[in-house]
Amino acid sequence: MWTGKARSLLRHPSWRWLYPGMRVKRYALLAALGALLLGLGLKGLLPSLSLGGAWPWALLLGGGLLVGGVWAMNRSMLSAFTDPHEVPVRVYVRRRLEAGPRVVAFGGGTGLSRVLRGLRERTANVTAIVAVTDDGGSTGRLRLAFGLPAVGDLVDCLSALSDHPALPRLLAYRFDRGELQGHTFGNLFLVTLNQVSGDFAEAIREANAILNLRGQVLPATPEAVRLKARFLDGEEVEGEVALRKRRGRVREV
Template sequence: MTKDKGKSLRTGPLVQGLSLDPADDRFIGVLRWLLPGMRVKRYALVAVLGLLAMFLGVVHLSWHTALVPWFLQVMRWTGYLGVPLWLSGGLWLLLGLLLFILGLRSMNRSMLSAITDPASVSKQVYIRRRLEAGPRIVALGGGTGLSRVLQGLKTETANLTAIVAVTDDGGSTGRLRVSFGVPAVGDLVDCLAALSDAEGLPELMQYRFQRGGELQGHTFGNLMLVSLSELFHDFAQAIREANQVLRLRGAVWPATYEAARLWAERDDGSRVQGESALRERPGRIHKVGLAPSDVAAMPEAVQAIERAEMIVLGPGSLYSSVIPSFLPKGIQAAIQRSPARLVYIVNIMSERGETEGMDAYDHFQAVEHHLGRRPSVVLVNNARIPEALLRRYQASGQQPVRFNPQRFEGLGVRVIAEDFLEPGFAQHDPERLVKVLMSLR
């Protein structure tokens, strides 16, 4: 296959030989309505007859004006009805208007019935218009935390952009990185599934093969994104195509289209290479970065930040999801100069190998240190985790992130401490998060 970064799924082999001129495409589209079985022509004819009847009404009512000869001929055909011209003209106008409305209404119902339930159209239009008028929000991070907050935000706005960290190197994602040299796709798939409006697509995207040799352990969505990358020989173009064909309520972009690798420097000066290695070696993290250090940001991600009214960081693993999402060149600078409100959502539980012993203020300070800008709003959970649930998390080395409000005093930061717990889990409830986020507008 020859390299062609400009092609798209909509101009591939299946449509070769057809005209790609937009004007020709529109002309063919109009002619297609005239094909047999479309159930449109009959209603269009009724609407045309309605227009003709209204024209006759105008002819009758315009008798007092200077009429051209062909107007007079029409009067000879239709005007001698034994009633005053103003009455016959009014009747023709009324009949024409009724026919025109009936034709248009029937034509619209016929076309819409082929793609959706006509009774639900008004509801769908209302929802779409309300969402289109929603705030422009950019959410950065990765893991399950970001995808869950996206599920909540998409019920409030269609002007939503997810910017996803792509440094994961474990599991299916890690295998695909090694085999194809692409950035991590796992968290991208989760976010694409979260924002998709296509029925059944999220389940399909996240389906994980349980057998099949080399297929085992991979998700359908991971393989789809890698397949698109191979098809276009361009990971950035592959993500653009995925945004187009998956019917997203918003957009999902990787922080970078390059296969960057995460590194971490601990307080003792030792350095850890690779995201998956963070959990294998204990010790407090001082700094994280990307290798190479000059990886370029996805252009659409930077543009979304520049247009944003609100920028949300997290929830998610501090050093392996939240901070890596704004490290690529261009994203950090865009956030620093953005006038948008910057909100940081602190994780509910600590992460083994990353944030042991860190409280909410330590999380906040790490974000400010790496970003070069202080979040103006911080969301912290203050609900107590049930003992039985807490023991399950403690068994895997996790502890609740402590919150001391006194440490935030004098910073000029608005701290919102509420019950953000989802029942039965030590994670954020999307509905509770979104309720608070939308109140910040």
Template structure:
């Protein structure tokens, strides 16, 4: 019974094209007329037999003045093909005009097919570095997945995490905006409310994700909906769909809890790890829940979304960075399932080296030490390192030096001695900041595919 109802519904959907006002029937009639005239022409050119005279009696107009059959047949066939093609063309334009500009459809189809044939790439990280590289990669492939660190605990993101017990949404929002084809979306998602009481300081994108979470009651489903709503070239997933806290152990034995405190320590970071958090109302006490006066309890192991794991398993290229080593890049692969998937993945592993050190986080770390930190935390060493090797300019160096940041020491020969392939080049964009140029990075990454 249900199958019969489905079939009836499908038939009704087809017949709806003939409803008044659809602007389809007139063009359909032209196409049908063209098909009939073409058939008349074919019959004149190829039909021989005793019934030919009867045929001409029925359609006496098809051969006026006893013209040769080959001539009238060719004329009717040509006219029929023309009307059939025009009718179909007009129908297509009429239907497409309700959805998009028909004149841009060929270009859109070409771009979509080209992007669908692109390499399968997974980019992991967070902060502005990841969103910038995504903007470049989406112009080369639609088989693109971002796996985003969700440990930010400052500003709007931190307030929402503490209030709703969800992962940090700020970097997710930046990556969603970077991969969306919707014009003007990045500016809308980044809009920050400056008034409105408790709204002040929050961005539209952060509130959108929180709203989806409240509607769905599940952060993973909220992300799935966001991926569909925003028409992404690719997909964006969190490293884990549970709220997590970033912790660090330093060489002097001290520890730091929370991403914002990571940069406040004086001693060099030895290792970082995640602690999963589940927010419960203060004062809730039950078996396995928080003690009175505690806002958080430890939940089960941090789990990754299956879409992220599948993308890693199928990837041709896995890209780490660019971004803050200990607060963006490494946290993106710390959840055990993500780590295991990368260890088993057949795709090449590429690390995009930061241009500058970060105060309190990577002070005085060289390129080799960045590489070793990733290998130690992941259990797999990158096969490729992309490094900017050109001068950054005195003005930029002075700007960063005032903040306690210096260019990363490029001991690239030591890296190559480890068997690493180092891709050297000029990867900075013009401007006052030492930021990677998405187009330059993507050219280097696409070249890796063919080698």
């Protein structure tokens, strides 16, 4: 029993910090040495444990090594993910935005994404409920091919709330040749997530996590719904593109 527990303990991911090349052990040892010297210096303050005149230097050197070791260790770990110089600004912005108002926005098209770009500078507590009835362009072709809800407006809203400055341009990139001509990278990205996860709602949740949004984007429905309207003359028209082309007054949708 104890052998099994020992093996399980040795396989714990925390031991990976001791792997060669992690650039963490040296700073951890430096911080430990600083803590030891700091402790000796503090003991020198007690009447019963005197270090003579050396305890002030032990305090100074130990404190410096402890602070320097912890600081260097944090920088080393953060550098694996981002520029350490940007961390204070990002943390401040994130904390300030997390304290912002809670906002729920409904809509679709370019209007909602523009509103979200303004809201993201004020709060990170934004939930966008996006219409998924568009059936034109790249979105329409992907709907026919995969039987999905419209992804174009979802991509625009994901791009608007993204915390990375390069992502909007990447998601909006439109291929201009070959079989992918007319499709945007963002549309294909969501379709790929759907194919991998097998569930459209789950694919959108994964996209929210991957893109590190200031808020969240949700589809109005995970079903491949389409708009259908009846005009005053009794004719019924289905699909957003067809409705845009049809003239006349709508009786009901």
